[in-house]
Amino acid sequence: LVVIFQEDLRGFFERLAMLGNIGKKFSSLSGLKSSTEIIAEITHVAPAQIAALALEARKLGAKIVVVHGETIVEPVPAGTNLAALKSSVDILAHPGLLTEKEARLAADRGIYLEITTRKGHSFTNGHVAQMARKFKAKLILNNDAHSPADFVGKEKAERIARGAGLNSRDITAMFENSRRMVKKLQV
Numbered sequence: 001l002v003v004i005f006q007e008d009l010r011g012f013f014e015r016l017a018m019l020g021n022i023g024k025k026f027s028s029l030s031g032l033k034s035s036t037e038i039i040a041e042i043t044h045v046a047p048a049q050i051a052a053l054a055l056e057a058r059k060l061g062a063k064i065v066v067v068h069g070e071t072i073v074e075p076v077p078a079g080t081n082l083a084a085l086k087s088s089v090d091i092l093a094h095p096g097l098l099t100e101k102e103a104r105l106a107a108d109r110g111i112y113l114e115i116t117t118r119k120g121h122s123f124t125n126g127h128v129a130q131m132a133r134k135f136k137a138k139l140i141l142n143n144d145a146h147s148p149a150d151f152v153g154k155e156k157a158e159r160i161a162r163g164a165g166l167n168s169r170d171i172t173a174m175f176e177n178s179r180r181m182v183k184k185l186q187v
Contacts, residue, residue, distance in 0.1 A: 037185045041093070043068035044076060047083035054087040063185055069095035069114070071121045085111055090181070091140055094121035095128055103131035106138075112177060113137050117152045117160050118144035125164035139166075139174040140181060 040057035042050055042065065054065050067084035070076045071094040084092050085105040092106060093114040106113050113132050116122050121144055132139050141161070145151050152160070154175075161171045 038062045039064040039066065039185075041066040041068060042084075042089075044074075047077055047079035050080070050083040050089075051087040054084075054089050058088055064091065064181060065089045066091040066093050068093055069098075071096045072124055073121060085109060090184075091142070093142060093144065094118065094124075096124050098124075098128055098131045100131065100135070103135040103137050106132075107135045110138065112140035112181070114142045115139050115161055115164055115166070115174060116142055116144055117157055118142075118146075118150060122160060122164075125160065129161075129164040129166050129170070133170070138177050139170070140177045141174055142178075 038057075038061050040054075040062040042053050042057070045053060050067060054067070057065050065088065067080065067087070067089050068076065069084065069092045070078065070081050076096075081092060081095050081098060081102045082105070085102055089111060091112045091114060092102075094116050095102065095113055098106075098113065103113070105111075113128055115125050115129060129139065131137070141157055143150055143152060143157075158171055161174060166174065
């Protein structure tokens, strides 16, 4: 599993693809199977670049593409959410004060909206949950971990989801969406 934080996405993918080819040669010689699954996170880029970066990530093997949304706790360029939702992405992470237009687009395109356990980014979980419910957009749980202390267990994740206004049925659906995303990596 490789998670990429965007600075030089294209260069990183090119190097990773080259290493993957080398790994395949060695694994075929040793009889071992090589498996590298790529999740790309596009973070803090100009909205106009998101579509091209998402396509490049897919072309170079990313099975899941995440875009860092317009959280209220970081200086993310305006228009990032909308650009992401018009692109070939799977998840809009910490979308902040998501608009109705953005929530509708996420629902129409089947792009997951994140309920996050990450401090700060979670300030708008309630708003994201409300918009997802209104427009029938799918939710996914994520934590944007920056250190081991950021990981939470299922019980705490459920409490955070309840704090965002989700009911038991919503929480079950959100966890199932998370499982579906993990299965996407196993295909």
